[in-house]
Amino acid sequence: MSELQQQSPPSPLRILVLGAGGTGGYFGGRLAASGADLCFLVRETRAKQLAAQGLVIQSPLGDAHIPVRTVLASDLADQSFDLIVLSCKAYDLESALKAITPAMTGDCSVLPILNGLLHYDLLDTHFGRANVLGGLCLISATKREDGTIVHFNGLAKITFGVRDKSERQAALVSALANTCKAAKIDHQATAEINQELWNKFTVLCSLASGTCLMRSDIASIMQSEGGEAFMRALYSECLAVAKAWQQPIPEWAQQMALAALTSRTERLKASMLRDLEAGFAVEAAHIVGDMVHRAQQKGLATPLLQAAWCHLQVYQQARA
Numbered sequence: 001m002s003e004l005q006q007q008s009p010p011s012p013l014r015i016l017v018l019g020a021g022g023t024g025g026y027f028g029g030r031l032a033a034s035g036a037d038l039c040f041l042v043r044e045t046r047a048k049q050l051a052a053q054g055l056v057i058q059s060p061l062g063d064a065h066i067p068v069r070t071v072l073a074s075d076l077a078d079q080s081f082d083l084i085v086l087s088c089k090a091y092d093l094e095s096a097l098k099a100i101t102p103a104m105t106g107d108c109s110v111l112p113i114l115n116g117l118l119h120y121d122l123l124d125t126h127f128g129r130a131n132v133l134g135g136l137c138l139i140s141a142t143k144r145e146d147g148t149i150v151h152f153n154g155l156a157k158i159t160f161g162v163r164d165k166s167e168r169q170a171a172l173v174s175a176l177a178n179t180c181k182a183a184k185i186d187h188q189a190t191a192e193i194n195q196e197l198w199n200k201f202t203v204l205c206s207l208a209s210g211t212c213l214m215r216s217d218i219a220s221i222m223q224s225e226g227g228e229a230f231m232r233a234l235y236s237e238c239l240a241v242a243k244a245w246q247q248p249i250p251e252w253a254q255q256m257a258l259a260a261l262t263s264r265t266e267r268l269k270a271s272m273l274r275d276l277e278a279g280f281a282v283e284a285a286h287i288v289g290d291m292v293h294r295a296q297q298k299g300l301a302t303p304l305l306q307a308a309w310c311h312l313q314v315y316q317q318a319r320a
C-alpha cells in the first residue's frame with residue numbers, strides 16, 4: 001500500500017459508477033457485494049435488466065449474483081456522491097459527461113477507468129483538473145447480451161491516484177483504497193498515476209494495433225514468421241512517442257509489457273479486437289489515432305501504428 005493510504009478518509013465513501021458493462025460492472029459489482037455505498041448510473045434497458053436479475057458476474061475469481069442499486073440520469077439531480085467512477089467507452093463520453101454533470105457538485109470527484117489519455121482533456125475542461133483523478137484497470141471482461149459480466153482470466157486490478165498534489169484528493173484516494181481492500185479487489189493507490197497511465201497507454205495501443213491488424217491473439221501472432229519482431233516494433237514506436245511526450249516508460253514496465261506482447265502461451269487479445277470481431281464500434285480514434293497524432297505532433301514516423309490506424313478507420317467506414 002502506498003503512502004497515500006495513511007491519511008484519514010471520508011467514510012463511508014458514496015460511489016456512483018457510470019456504466020455496468022465489462023469494467024464498471026465487474027469492479028462496481030465486487031464493491032457492491034462487499035457492502036460499499038454504491039449506485040450504478042445506467043440507461044433504461046440496463047436498469048430493467050439489473051432490476052430483474054441483479055448483477056451477474058461469471059469469473060475465475062468467483063461467480064456472483066448481486067442485488068444492486070441503479071439510477072437514471074433523469075433522477076440524479078438530488079443525490080450527492082463523493083466519487084463518480086466513469087466506465088463508458090470513449091465514443092460514449094459526450095453522453096456520459098452530460099449524464100454525470102448534475103452529480104458533480106460539492107467535493108465530488110470523477111475517476112475515469114477508460115483506456116487511453118484523450119478523455120482527461122475533456123474531463124478537465126468540464127469539471128476542473130482538481131476534480132479529476134487518474135485511473136485505469138487491468139482486466140479482460142465483457143458484458144454479454146443477457147447482461148452477464150464475463151471475466152475471462154484471473155487478472156482484475158484497478159489503479160488510481162492523484163494527478164497533481166492535493167490533500168483533498170489524497171484523502172479520497174485513501175478512502176477508495178480502503179473500500180477496495182474491504183471488497184478484496186486487487187488495487188493500487190499510486191503517487192505515480194501519470195506514469196502508470198502512459199505505461200498502460202503504450203502497451204494497450206501496441207496490443208490493440210497488433211491484434212486488430214492481424215485479427216488474432218498474441219500467441220497466434222508469435223507463431224508466424226516475423227510475428228515477434230512485428231509486436232516489438234509496434235511497441236518501440238509507442239515507446240518513442242512516450243519519450244517525446246516527456247513520459248519515458250521505465251525499464252521494468254517495458255519488460256512486463258514485452259513479456260505480454262510476445263507471450264507464446266497467452267491467448268491475449270485487446271478488448272478492441274473483441275469489439276471488432278463482434279461488429280461493434282471501436283475506440284480506435286481514442287487509442288491508436290491519438291498515438292499517431294501525438295507522434296505527428298513531435299515529428300515522429302510511426303508506420304506500423306499508421307497502418308493499424310488506417311485499418312481501423314476502414315473497418316469503421318465499412319461498419320457505417
Ligand SMILES: NC(=O)C1=CN([C@@H]2O[C@H](COP(=O)(O)OP(=O)(O)OC[C@H]3O[C@@H](n4cnc5c(N)ncnc54)[C@H](OP(=O)(O)O)[C@@H]3O)[C@@H](O)[C@H]2O)C=CC1
Nearest residue numbers: 019021022023042043088092095096114115139140141271
Ligand atoms: N472490457 C475490458 O476488458 C477492458 C476495458 N477497458 C476500457 O474500459 C472502458 C470501458 O469498457 P467496457 O467496460 O468494456 O465497456 P462496456 O461497453 O462493456 O460498458 C460500458 C457501459 O457504459 C454504459 N454507458 C455508456 N454511456 C452511458 C450513459 N450516457 N449513461 C449510462 N451508461 C452509459 C453502457 O451502457 P449501455 O449498456 O446502456 O450501452 C455500457 O454498459 C473502455 O475505455 C475500455 O477500453 C479497460 C480494460 C479492460
Ligand SMILES: CC(C)(CO)C(=O)C(=O)O
Nearest residue numbers: 137138139140269270271
Ligand atoms: C490490455 C487489457 C486487456 C488490460 O486490461 C485491456 O485494457 C484491453 O484489452 O482493453
